[in-house]
């Protein structure tokens with residue numbers, strides 16, 4: 340993952356790429372892995388950092404979606420459960436199973452949810468993560484010691500998956516690169532290039548770091564820009580009607596003491612008809628999410644006070660010690676790229692299925708919707724279509740069993756570096772090389788200098804935000820500590836990337852401004 344080398348190759352290339360992908364989130368990166376592993380020549384442009392958009396802001400669940408069962412969408416649930424199993428097989432360093440408990444305070448809740456979750460078990464079949472069962476009141480308290488016990492009758496436990504979304508994105512970028520794809524961050528597509536018949540045959544892009552404009556040609560152009568997909572479609576057809584119904588989801592991050600046990604809480608029905616989770620994630624607890632339709636898609640969506648109050652109020656119905664604003668270590672928002680199939684005021688009711696649209700004039704392909712869990716299947720379907728459009732020789736998809744970069748089947752033994760998988764040895768070697776790099780970047784963060792150096796050398800990190808938000812996740816663990824660590828991280832990065840003190844000062848200032856948006860008080 341050498342950005343300069345990739346850009347030089349792209350500029351020097353005289354023949355069209357097989358596939359040009361716009362957008363480096365779950366959808367675009369999944370396609371890059373799929374296409375490159377079939378042997379196609381593929382290039383991907385991401386306007387910011389990989390997973391800077393929705394793909395680093397999810398609830399971090401690899402799940403069938405218990406809720407979609409209730410909506411009667413059995414095929415979507417079955418497909419997602421199979422993908423959940425495949426992702427655990429192919430990236431065991433990034434995925435783990437997790438017990439979820441639906442607590443019951445009413446007599447009917449346990450039998451009602453118990454039956455639904457048995458169906459969920461059955462649909463998972465051979466991909467099952469464990470069988471659901473009824474738990475006594477005491478067992479629920481053992482699993483979730485922080486639960487409100489007043490009126491508690493018991494609960495139902497089921498199993499689903501948990502993963503690190505941004506780390507998976509980085510590992511997909513590395514997997515794609517290893518199979519020959521060119522994936523480049525900080526390259527924004529500014530226009531489509533068309534032939535005399537109006538058929539899309541390339542893109543114009545700007546290297547955000549140098550301001551240089553480049554024209555790149557491809558046999559098929561794929562728009563994988565998630566919530567921004569309509570903006571790209573309008574570059575193609577200015578009058579295109581919107582297909583995206585953007586919906587904002589917010590999570591708050593609390594100290595792990597709020598969910599100290601091994602199990603998560605799942606609330607099947609909040610007041611606004613959503614599912615809410617309170618999940619143990621490494622050293623913190625993540626609670627969310629909301630579902631609020633929004634008109635504009637910002638690259639840094641901000642949570643409203645109303646959303647934060649709603650999450651706290653819902654969580655506090657289930658927690659013995661109430662969480663307050665001053666307990667929030669970080670708050671993050673993301674925008675779901677839901678596909679508009681019908682007019683509906685309630686975005687929670689819109690389909691989580693994916694859609695592939697092909698413009699009849701330009702032949703540009705747009706791939707939208709879906710969810711992280713099903714990114715691989717979505718990529719397979721999209722590359723199959725892209726091959727037809729680009730008239731590429733048919734090669735079968737192999738990603739169902741393709742190991743993702745970092746694959747390691749004993750990652751648990753790697754302790755805090757587990758999510759690096761097979762790269763953990765390289766990170767450790769850096770710590771041994773330089774005692775300063777073995778130190779944590781901040782007293783309240785476990786991330787070390789070695790991880791900053793590793794991110795610059797091997798993971799195409801270009802800004803402090805790339806390191807603190809998506810390579811190390813420090814911004815999500817503790818926004819204040821991340822803000823305080825910015826200068827140290829900037830200096831380590833400057834040395835690796837050959838930047839000066841003005842760059843460090845600019846970077847620190849813009850990161851601190853960004854981090855302020857993740858703090859509540």
Ligand SMILES: Cc1cc2nc3c(=O)[nH]c(=O)nc-3n(C[C@H](O)[C@H](O)[C@H](O)COP(=O)(O)OP(=O)(O)OC[C@H]3O[C@@H](n4cnc5c(N)ncnc54)[C@H](O)[C@@H]3O)c2cc1C
Nearest residue numbers: 362364365366386392393394397398400528565588711712
């Ligand atoms: C709150 C929330 C919780 C969720 N939780 C889960 C969950 O637990 N499990 C699950 O499976 N799914 C979950 N999802 C869904 C999942 O996160 C998304 O479906 C998925 O991340 C969408 O990926 P994407 O690549 O389509 O979009 P994005 O991740 O937004 O990627 C699109 C990319 O395109 C880039 N781009 C835009 N315009 C341009 C341009 N002109 N040039 C170059 N690049 C451009 C953007 O910068 C962006 O990085 C959740 C979503 C939300 C919002």
